[in-house]
Structure formats: structure tokens, C-alpha cells
Amino acid sequence: MAFLKRNLRNFYTVFFDDGSCKIKFRNLNSQKVILKEYFNTVRPKDGDLFKSVNEYLKDAKKDKKSYVSVIDGSLKHSLVMENSDDLKDKLTQKIDKNIIAILDEDKFQKYKENLEVNEFEYISPFKVLYFLYKNCKLDGVNLFLIKFHQTLAIMVASKDKVIDAKMISLEKSYEKMILENLDLDINSDEIFCAAIEDYLKEFYEKHDDFIEKIMVYGSVGPEIGYYIFTKVFIKTEVGMEDVIDFANKINIKENF
Incomplete structure (x- = not known):
């Protein structure tokens, strides 16, 4: 055989x-x-x-x-x-x-x-994000991201096209938060959300598209979706795909 x-x-x-x-x-x-x-x-x-x-x-x-x-x-x-x-x-x-x-x-x-x-x-x-994007039914503009230990891979796409993509440093977000408030007791979720908020601010300065949903992938708990929503007021889901x-x-x- x-x-x-x-x-x-x-x-x-x-x-x-x-x-x-x-x-x-x-x-x-x-x-x-x-x-x-x-x-x-x-x-x-x-x-x-x-x-x-x-x-x-x-x-x-x-x-x-x-x-x-x-x-x-x-x-x-x-x-x-x-x-x-x-x-x-x-x-x-x-x-x-x-x-x-x-x-x-x-x-x-x-x-x-x-x-x-x-x-x-x-x-x-971004290849993984692109396949995840193509694998879902999309209405409107979505932000897809993979959370790594020190970075985020972010891609924004509509049904017809990729609008933006960028790697984000979580360490830079942490350093920025420390500079703004030296007494702040910062946890990893706060750093994660701050990085997303900074990206959204930058995105809206360059684009007219409105992001309707955030899809999060990576080593995150299911509760992070609601936490992000309370910070940026955009519907957020944790993707089931590993x-x-x-x-x-x-x-x-x-x-x-």
C-alpha cells in the first residue's frame, strides 16, 4: 500500500x-x-x-x-x-x-x-484578513483585525474593495497612555482599545467611509467585543475562526 x-x-x-x-x-x-x-x-x-x-x-x-x-x-x-x-x-x-x-x-x-x-x-x-473578509457576508464597511501580542493587523473593507490596511504597535499605544497620565493603572484591554481608537481617528481624517462593525480575531476573550463597543460605540464581534x-x-x- x-x-x-x-x-x-x-x-x-x-x-x-x-x-x-x-x-x-x-x-x-x-x-x-x-x-x-x-x-x-x-x-x-x-x-x-x-x-x-x-x-x-x-x-x-x-x-x-x-x-x-x-x-x-x-x-x-x-x-x-x-x-x-x-x-x-x-x-x-x-x-x-x-x-x-x-x-x-x-x-x-x-x-x-x-x-x-x-x-x-x-x-x-493581511492575507489571512483578506481571506476572512472574503469568507463572510458583508454589508457596509467593516474593520477586520488580528491581535498579536505586541501589534494589531488592521484592514478596513467594504463589499466591493479594501479601503485601508495597517500594522499598529500596541507598545506605542501604551507609551502614549503613560505620557498622558502617569498615575494610570493600565491593563492590556485598555491598551488594545486605545490603539483601535487612535486608528479610527486617523482613518476618519482620511476617509469618508463609516465603519459599521469591527471583527476581532486572535487570542482574545469573548467579553472584549462588548468592552470595545463601550469605548468606540461600534458593533464589535469576536470571530469564531482561529x-x-x-x-x-x-x-x-x-x-x-
Whole structure:
């Protein structure tokens, strides 16, 4: 039954977030039936996170039918809505017609040097947001965001087009809040909301579009939706889709 094994495909999604890492794995047969899957948090081994990650990826190096995707929340990610000559010297990823992600080239080189795999795809968080956006029924203008430990990936879109996209630093929001009130007892939810408020202020200075709903993805609790609503008065929902799991499904969709 060796031919059956040859038709198996492995899909790994490696999610780096501020010194931590999680891996989603699926093993599928030729009928796309999941035979094995796991979702693990990876701990550094002897202080080396890549050493631990490579233990999970050791089979991917030997198997030509293994597909590895890597995602992170680097501030250097961006999104443009048109192609131009200015992109020639940048590391880019075409997501859709005239929807192009600009990737963090320094991080890409770091992964290339440290991940022991034949090849991998470096996925922009905006690619994940774009697929989430296309996967939902949209009326009006929505703000989609992925919360990382230190950053937010934000994309605003209507039914017909992407209007804006930006990476936001949560650390900068924290520093701003400290400067404005040195006695303030700040928690992570307040920093999160302050970053969204600052972005909305900036967005409305440049655009006439009115954001009707905010969709939040990432490691957040369900109660954050109401908390954000009380701060910005925009209907807010926490998306049911797990970002890492969803990125893994994108990997399968594009490579099977």
C-alpha cells in the first residue's frame, strides 16, 4: 500500500508571536480526509525556539509533499491596493488582483536561515484578513483585525474593495497612555482599545467611509467585543475562526 502513503500530504502552519510559537498540523489523504492533526504551543529548547520548531518540522524536510507556512505580526508588514515599480525591490506576496502584501524581509531571512525545511511560504497577516473578509457576508464597511501580542493587523473593507490596511504597535499605544497620565493603572484591554481608537481617528481624517462593525480575531476573550463597543460605540464581534487554524486551511486550499 505504498502508493497510498505517496498520496498523503502534510500541512504545517508556524505562528511566531513575540518570542512564542504555535504550530498547526494536518495530514490529509488524496480525498482531503484529515488522518491526523495537532495544535501545539512550542517551547524553546535550551533557550532556542527554532531548535524546538525544527523538531516538529523534521518530517517536512524529508517529504516533498509537505507544505509549510509561516506567519507573524511584524510591524514591517503592509498592504497596497495597486501594483507599481516601487515594489520591485521589496518582498511581496500577491493576494488578489491589485491586492499585494509587502512582507518583512529581515524576518523572512531569519526564518530562511533557521528553519530546517526545503521551502516555506511566508504569509502576511493581511492575507489571512483578506481571506476572512472574503469568507463572510458583508454589508457596509467593516474593520477586520488580528491581535498579536505586541501589534494589531488592521484592514478596513467594504463589499466591493479594501479601503485601508495597517500594522499598529500596541507598545506605542501604551507609551502614549503613560505620557498622558502617569498615575494610570493600565491593563492590556485598555491598551488594545486605545490603539483601535487612535486608528479610527486617523482613518476618519482620511476617509469618508463609516465603519459599521469591527471583527476581532486572535487570542482574545469573548467579553472584549462588548468592552470595545463601550469605548468606540461600534458593533464589535469576536470571530469564531482561529487565526492559525484558518491560515492552515489557506495553505491546504492553495496547495492541494
